[in-house]
Amino acid sequence: MGLPVLPALKRQSNSGHWRIVTIILGLESSCDDTAAAIVREVSGRREILSSVVYGQTSLHADFGGVVPEIAARAHAEKMDLCVEEALAVAGLGLGEIDAIAVTSGPGLIGGVLSGVMCAKGIAAATGKPVIGVNHLAGHALTPRLTDGLRFPYLMLLVSGGHCQFLIVEAADRFTRLGGTIDDAPGEAFDKTAKLLGLPQPGGPAVEAEAASGDPKRFAFPRPLLDRPGCDMSFSGLKTALLRARDAVVAEKGGLTEQDRRDLCAGFQAAIADVLAEKSRRAIEEYGLLNASDPAFAVAGGVAANKAIRERLEELSAGHGIKFIAPPLSLCTDNAAMIAWAGIEKVNAGAIDPKDLVARPRWPLDARSPALLGSGKKGAKA
Ligand code: KG4
Ligand code: ZN
Numbered sequence: 001m002g003l004p005v006l007p008a009l010k011r012q013s014n015s016g017h018w019r020i021v022t023i024i025l026g027l028e029s030s031c032d033d034t035a036a037a038i039v040r041e042v043s044g045r046r047e048i049l050s051s052v053v054y055g056q057t058s059l060h061a062d063f064g065g066v067v068p069e070i071a072a073r074a075h076a077e078k079m080d081l082c083v084e085e086a087l088a089v090a091g092l093g094l095g096e097i098d099a100i101a102v103t104s105g106p107g108l109i110g111g112v113l114s115g116v117m118c119a120k121g122i123a124a125a126t127g128k129p130v131i132g133v134n135h136l137a138g139h140a141l142t143p144r145l146t147d148g149l150r151f152p153y154l155m156l157l158v159s160g161g162h163c164q165f166l167i168v169e170a171a172d173r174f175t176r177l178g179g180t181i182d183d184a185p186g187e188a189f190d191k192t193a194k195l196l197g198l199p200q201p202g203g204p205a206v207e208a209e210a211a212s213g214d215p216k217r218f219a220f221p222r223p224l225l226d227r228p229g230c231d232m233s234f235s236g237l238k239t240a241l242l243r244a245r246d247a248v249v250a251e252k253g254g255l256t257e258q259d260r261r262d263l264c265a266g267f268q269a270a271i272a273d274v275l276a277e278k279s280r281r282a283i284e285e286y287g288l289l290n291a292s293d294p295a296f297a298v299a300g301g302v303a304a305n306k307a308i309r310e311r312l313e314e315l316s317a318g319h320g321i322k323f324i325a326p327p328l329s330l331c332t333d334n335a336a337m338i339a340w341a342g343i344e345k346v347n348a349g350a351i352d353p354k355d356l357v358a359r360p361r362w363p364l365d366a367r368s369p370a371l372l373g374s375g376k377k378g379a380k381a
Contacts, residue, residue: 019043025097026339029075029115030107030135032056032066035335036086041343050089051336054078072110079118094126101342104132105359112358131342132355136364138337140168143297145340146326150293154286159300160186165230165282171344176365177282178230185271186302188234192241192267196260206264207305213265218244220270230278241267276311283319295322299331
């Protein structure tokens with residue numbers, strides 16, 4: 001059976017003028033957040049009517065990472081509640097939605113499947129069409145939802161599961177300039193926190209310690225800076241940190257508060273240096289396109305780090321391009337970005353029923369070789 005086609009998205013306003021209105025319910029369940037949201041576009045104006053996120057951090061806390069089976073079960077249990085809440089907050093019924101957009105990859109396959117099955121269930125009950133969305137496209141298109149960025153813009157996705165530079169050329173066209181070949185930076189922050197006895201998620205805890213530490217006391221490596229291009233590597237940093245920690249413990253019998261702060265500061269400075277230098281190269285490559293309204297956008301949990309954000313902001317200013325960091329709630333995993341990516345696909349006429357197949361890997365840029373790193377948050381593309 002074929003999928004229902006999208007209805008004509010034209011409605012009449014009270015004043016008698018025709019307006020194009022698109023209202024999409026988005027679903028996200030590719031990692032450890034169950035999310036539903038409703039986004040509306042009225043003649044080019046974008047509005048998030050609701051965005052509900054149920055986190056799973058406490059369910060995985062005892063295991064030192066996301067357990068795929070636990071995540072999938074929790075998504076299946078929570079998704080319908082999440083949808084009900086998103087509809088209630090938006091004050092809409094399912095009948096008023098034009099389509100359902102759902103993350104169909106990349107991610108932990110059990111979670112992706114629960115989202116896709118839920119979307120198909122709603123479609124079967126309501127006759128509404130379903131649009132399969134690439135989770136990374138959701139992140140990459142968010143700056144258009146929040147700031148109306150124009151194509152082509154440069155994007156750095158940097159979180160616990162992703163790290164890549166993309167040139168976003170259209171809703172369905174991305175060029176990857178480089179990415180991590182092993183861990184994502186958020187993962188490195190989380191592992192560092194664990195090694196130093198700090199709480200999870202590690203990023204905010206390490207950043208707080210680093211604020212009063214000496215970044216120069218420990219000499220941590222800046223991996224892959226000696227190689228051309230925008231690929232990155234962060235797994236060696238964690239080993240370097242472990243060695244530095246053990247050397248201090250062997251010498252003094254333990255870590256003082258100041259030792260911990262200095263280790264955090266040194267580690268954070270190394271990550272910031274690598275991201276800044278690789279961003280500089282990405283901006284130069286992007287500059288060759290002579291975009292009419294050039295911009296560099298970041299998304300992902302690590303973009304919350306003030307020290308890193310400031311470095312990237314300075315770098316952009318130095319190159320005379322706009323720097324955009326969407327609000328954190330839209331930088332981390334959420335369903336508003338999936339609903340928005342659905343609207344972008346509708347507008348671009350880029351709806352393909354094959355996109356609804358749930359998949360663990362789904363590179364945005366099929367022309368670039370696969371990035372094989374796969375961390376605690378599952379497969380990266
Ligand atoms: O985007 P996100 O919520 O989830 C995915 O990974 O998809 O990112 C979470 C990651 C965690 O690894 C967390 O430690 C990191 O973002 N993070 C930070 C900061 N806040 C969150 N890393 C560095 N500094 C921060 N302030
Ligand atoms: Zn994500």
